[in-house]
Amino acid sequence: MIKITGKAWKVGDHIDTDVIIPAPYLNITDPSKLKEGLFEPIRKNFSKMVNAGDILLGGKNFGCGSSREHAPLAIKASGISCVIAKSFARIFYRNSFNIGLPLIISPQAVDGSEEGDLLEVNFEEGRIKNLTKNSEFSFPPLEKFLLEISSEGLINYILKRKNEI
Amino acid sequence: MGWTITEKILGSHIGKEGVSQGEHIFADVDFMLANDITFPLSINILKELKDVEFKGIKKLTLVADHFTPNKDVRSAENVKLLREFSRKYGIKLYEGGTCGVEHCLLPEEGLVVPGNLIIGADSHTCTYGALGAFSTGVGSTDLAGAIISGKVWLRVPETIKIEYRGKPQKWVYGKDIILMTLKDLGEESGIYRSLEFSGETISYLDMPQRFTICNMAVEGGEKNGIIQPDKITEAYVKERAKRTWKFYYSDSDAKYAEVRTYDISKLTPQVALPHSPLNSVSIFEISKIEIDQVFIGSCTNGWYEDLRIAAEVIKGKKVNDNMRLIVAPATYKIYLQALKDGILEIFASAGAIISPPTCGPCLGGHMGVLASGEKAVSTTNRNFIGRMGHPESEVYLANPAVAAASAVLGRIAHPDEVK
Ligand code: SF4
Numbered sequence: 001m002i003k004i005t006g007k008a009w010k011v012g013d014h015i016d017t018d019v020i021i022p023a024p025y026l027n028i029t030d031p032s033k034l035k036e037g038l039f040e041p042i043r044k045n046f047s048k049m050v051n052a053g054d055i056l057l058g059g060k061n062f063g064c065g066s067s068r069e070h071a072p073l074a075i076k077a078s079g080i081s082c083v084i085a086k087s088f089a090r091i092f093y094r095n096s097f098n099i100g101l102p103l104i105i106s107p108q109a110v111d112g113s114e115e116g117d118l119l120e121v122n123f124e125e126g127r128i129k130n131l132t133k134n135s136e137f138s139f140p141p142l143e144k145f146l147l148e149i150s151s152e153g154l155i156n157y158i159l160k161r162k163n164e165i
Numbered sequence: 166m167g168w169t170i171t172e173k174i175l176g177s178h179i180g181k182e183g184v185s186q187g188e189h190i191f192a193d194v195d196f197m198l199a200n201d202i203t204f205p206l207s208i209n210i211l212k213e214l215k216d217v218e219f220k221g222i223k224k225l226t227l228v229a230d231h232f233t234p235n236k237d238v239r240s241a242e243n244v245k246l247l248r249e250f251s252r253k254y255g256i257k258l259y260e261g262g263t264c265g266v267e268h269c270l271l272p273e274e275g276l277v278v279p280g281n282l283i284i285g286a287d288s289h290t291c292t293y294g295a296l297g298a299f300s301t302g303v304g305s306t307d308l309a310g311a312i313i314s315g316k317v318w319l320r321v322p323e324t325i326k327i328e329y330r331g332k333p334q335k336w337v338y339g340k341d342i343i344l345m346t347l348k349d350l351g352e353e354s355g356i357y358r359s360l361e362f363s364g365e366t367i368s369y370l371d372m373p374q375r376f377t378i379c380n381m382a383v384e385g386g387e388k389n390g391i392i393q394p395d396k397i398t399e400a401y402v403k404e405r406a407k408r409t410w411k412f413y414y415s416d417s418d419a420k421y422a423e424v425r426t427y428d429i430s431k432l433t434p435q436v437a438l439p440h441s442p443l444n445s446v447s448i449f450e451i452s453k454i455e456i457d458q459v460f461i462g463s464c465t466n467g468w469y470e471d472l473r474i475a476a477e478v479i480k481g482k483k484v485n486d487n488m489r490l491i492v493a494p495a496t497y498k499i500y501l502q503a504l505k506d507g508i509l510e511i512f513a514s515a516g517a518i519i520s521p522p523t524c525g526p527c528l529g530g531h532m533g534v535l536a537s538g539e540k541a542v543s544t545t546n547r548n549f550i551g552r553m554g555h556p557e558s559e560v561y562l563a564n565p566a567v568a569a570a571s572a573v574l575g576r577i578a579h580p581d582e583v584k
Contacts (some may be wrong), residue, residue: 014352014441018549023528026202027232029209041556048419061352064386065549066528067288069206069304089386090357091288094318095304145189149318154310155210159217165191165316 003122004081005131005146006053010115011042012060017092028156033079035038038074047078055119057110058085063092072096082121084109084128097146098154104128109137123147167416169324170393174299174413178282180319184321186420191316193337194224195281196354196408200267201229203286205243206305208250212311221315222254225308226276228267229260231524236531265522268292268380268464272372273496275405279394284308284317289464289546295375296402297394297412302383322388323422325350329366331430336580338474339374340544340564341479342366342467343381344435344445346427352443355385358422362392366429372401372470380465381546384442410436436542436577437562440550448567448579454470456561458541459490459572462520463527466544466565467495469470472503475569476511478580484516485575491533493520517572529553535560542571567570 018041025037035047056075062085063071072095075083083096086107096103103121109128111120119134126141142150149157160165168176168183176183178192183338200261211219227247232240244260251258259270268289271277277333279297283290288302303317311317327346360382367375375392382390394412402410437445461475465556472494480506484490492512494500500522503509518533525532527545535541535554541561543553548560561577570578 016549018528018547018552022551023530027205027237027243029205029243041551061356061386065288065547067286067302067304068202069286069306070202087356090388091304094307098304098306107433116541140398143189145318148206154306154318155214155313158310158314159214162314165314 002124003120004053005118005120006081007051008055008056008057008115008117008119009114010049010057011039011059014061014064015058016065017063017068017071018065020072021068026068026070031073034070035077036075038078050078050080052079053081054079055121056080056083057113058083059110060086062088064089067091069095069099072101076101080092086110097150100153101152102150104139106137106139112137167418169361169415169419169421170297170391170413171324171361171389174280174282175319175321181544186321186323188321189318190321191318192282194221194284194311194317196226196277196283197221197224197285197308197311198226198228198267198271199286199305200227200231201233201240201243201247202231203305203308207286207309207312208246210306210309217313219312221312222256224315225256225312226271227251227256227258228264228270229258229268230264230307231528232530233260233264233523234521240476244340248287263497266464266467266524267422269467269495269499272296272376273405273406273498278406278408278410279398280410284311287529288383289380291387291389292376292380292464294379294382294389294391295372297392297398299389299391301389320357322357323361324361325355326361326363326421326424328424328426329362329364329429330426331366331428332369333366333429333432336566337432338564339377341432341435343378344442344562345432347381347385347443348445350385354386355387358387360387360390362390367392368395371470372397373470375508376468377465377487381442384546388560390393416500432565435578436567436568437548439548439559439561442547442562448577451577454561454577455569455575456538456542456577457488458485458533458535458538459488459568460526460533460541460543461565461568462493462495462543463524463545464495465546467499469499469502471544472499472508473563476508476563478566478569478583479573480511481513482573482583484572487575488572489533490515490517490572491520491526492517493523493525493532496522521539526553542568542577544568
């Protein structure tokens with residue numbers, strides 16, 4: 001997971017978890033079914049339009065609201081490989097890394113990119129290239145702790161380090 | 166340099182006196198909870214594991230409160246998963262007649278106590294900060310991780326100290342105090358931070374109002390809300406605690422990212438307009454808004470004291486012809502008390518629908534969802550788009566007295582307008 005390339009999808013500020021995945025889907029646990037409800041209140045059938053590897057751009061406070069892990073699970077199941085936003089809500093942030101959906105905070109990349117642009121993200125170098133617009137943005141590389149959790153998944157992380165933590 | 170109450174509690178759970186802001190820690194969990202929505206995802210993870218010891222499992226309690234009584238086959242199947250899990254591992258599960266909204270039920274049962282480090286797979290787990298505990302919401306994977314290891318990873322937050330001065334006026338409660346505070350803090354200022362609520366006003370607030378304040382601490386993105394224990398806390402805990410507790414206090418030289426002071430003596434009832442809990446105005450700034458439904462309940466304002474306040478306003482009156490009033494006592498103990506004291510009779514005579522304890526309408530689950538274009542006044546904590554039903558419905562958040570007055574008049578109203 002050092003580098004990914006994908007097409008951008010863009011949503012606005014304060015996208016809360018009720019918008020990401022509304023309550024009627026909360027008694028579903030199978031991610032492949034869960035994704036059908038992704039962004040239903042604002043963009044019906046979103047998951048059908050997404051191709052594996054695509055990148056989601058969000059505004060401020062993305063993922064605010066409830067602790068439902070259904071939200072990052074549905075995003076990941078749709079094929080989205082990473083979310084770049086101006087800022088993230090706290091529980092959404094940890095949930096996403098725990099299940100292996102990496103998040104990047106970069107207000108510049110969000111403002112400087114439009115839906116449909118082709119983006120390339122390099123996690124190790126902390127760089128986002130907008131290949132359509134020929135522009136580039138940097139972000140502080142993720143802390144080692146978070147990178148490890150998101151590439152291993154929290155459960156494997158814990159199992160591997162049983163005696164250390 | 167001293168420590169805040171949050172830093173002391175976190176420190177004591179990694180075997181230290183305190184912790185530094187920004188540090189990542191794996192801390193011991195004292196108590197954890199999950200519900201019928203979040204735990205099935207944890208079960209999915211746990212059932213895949215072979216030969217793994219569940220070191221933290223005895224710290225877990227399950228509450229099947231969101232869709233209780235089970236609203237459809239899928240919800241029933243999820244609760245069945247919880248039942249099977251709880252029997253297999255000897256874990257307490259609250260469902261059926263003993264169920265209640267988790268964040269009211271667990272303090273009432275004396276299962277969450279001061280000084281604890283508590284995690285819950287539900288964002289409003291921050292409610293128990295009112296007891297002087299560190300308590301925060303996590304996801305289902307975090308919970309599975311804590312069942313395996315007995316620990317949770319945390320990034321130590323900075324603290325914002327909130328100081329309240331003065332005594333609240335009549336019809337002004339913890340709900341109004343937190344709505345005003347959230348609006349003033351604004352979006353993002355609280356993200357990843359801890360809110361420490363303090364000042365003389367706290368001594369005028371009973372435990373339910375303190376729970377309401379800490380309950381909504383999460384709406385600005387905060388990690389936890391916390392109130393230092395006092396005599397009121399002690400009296401509440403002594404009567405109920407089933408586990409040992411410890412009181413922690415912030416040092417006078419503790420480091421705060423920011424200190425904000427508010428005069429509560431002039432505060433008026435607040436209403437949060439759609440579609441954000443941070444969007445509140447004084448009730449006096451609202452012109453005539455007709456409504457279709459009022460909901461009194463939830464982990465924010467489904468306490469016995471909230472029902473009593475609402476009943477005081479509605480006594481001898483009728484629910485307006487153009488609307489529905491739904492009242493859901495948060496727990497079975499609250500239900501029973503309200504039944505014995507005649508409070509439920511006041512609601513029923515007024516034409517209210519009395520619901521069993523459930524989250525139900527609060528998350529647009531069941532027991533009263535909104536149609537397109539409908540407007541509701543609700544004593545809950547969130548009014549996001551589609552939160553209580555159709556994406557084109559609207560939710561106004563208010564305290565129980567305003568909710569009751571609105572039910573009588575069919576529009577958003579101040580309790581003094583009910584004659
Ligand atoms: S009452 Fe509402 S906010 Fe509280 S736990 Fe239930 S769904 Fe969540």
